[in-house]
Amino acid sequence: MPPLSTASLPDIVFMLLFFFMVTTTMREVTLLVKLKKPQATEIQKLERKDLTTYIYIGSPKSAALGNEPRIQLADQLVSVGDVQQWVILQREEVNEAERPKFTVSIKSDIDAKMGLISDIKQELRKAQALKLSYSANPASSAEEMFKAYRLSIFGRQAVFLGSLHWLRFF
């Protein structure tokens, strides 16, 4: 029996490689803010990317801009007043029949304050963009969500103290 020729193996692999290189969509915006999304269980998938627009909220990555959470639209940090105009422009780009399905997804850092988010909600209401999604990572159960929540408050300290429970044997 002649040995199986593996000469075409590189070609096959290269084909796969090109497929992945082409289909890989790099994140279309570079995040300018630190973003740690909350966990939740009751989440739904946003089916249509072309009908969704994203608002990022978090403290700026560059230290020169301070620690206060800021809003990022597309590739720049903006103030609350710009949100309405921007959302209206984004909705204009969607074709008219599908405009009712237009959704705004808020991707906010867990440590942002509701004051800022409420201001954005008011702007969205003014822009008549009423479908909103609070972006979150899936948690397998409510308990896991609570755990992640507690961890985010007490931080590593709690984890460290929790890991010392074996000390009670002494």
Added chain:
Amino acid sequence: MASKKRPVPEINAGSMADIAFLLLIFFLVTTTMDVDKGLLVKLPPWTEESSEEQDIKEKNIFVVLVNAQDQLLIEEEYATLEDVRRLAKEFIDNNGDGSCEDCRGLRDPNSSDNPRKAVISIQNDRGTSYKIFVAVRNELLGAYSELRNDVAQRKFGRNYDELSEGDIELVNEVYPQFISEAEPVKIGG
């Protein structure tokens, strides 16, 4: 320079596959099929006046207050995140006037009349953190989805998300969802 005519050796292509595999694995790992998931909510339309007062009976409103220290006050009692779902379910399912046939509630006269009248209101401070807000919002949505799931199981023997469109509407009629996110006020702290 010595220019001896040397035969050009052939490049061994045997490791080409390895290199390609390496690249392939790199792209496989870094590819993120970036699906966005989140809690879907609907905002009320904008009105010039801050909010017109609707006539809703006190007992038909379930108030969840979250202050700037991320502490919860549910129906004027301290509560923790773990309580939210249970309390909300009891409130929605209470069925005080007995008009809801599919409810299994306690029928407490001081709680909601029926699920169609029951309204849940989240009120937060401007200093409330986003993480507790999302957690509370999630628990309230969870309360509704658990109740709907129960009804779906009892009526159709299936989970809510496996029902047909028509059946989903029937279940939603039993437990319509009324969650209001009030504009933040200064609750203190």
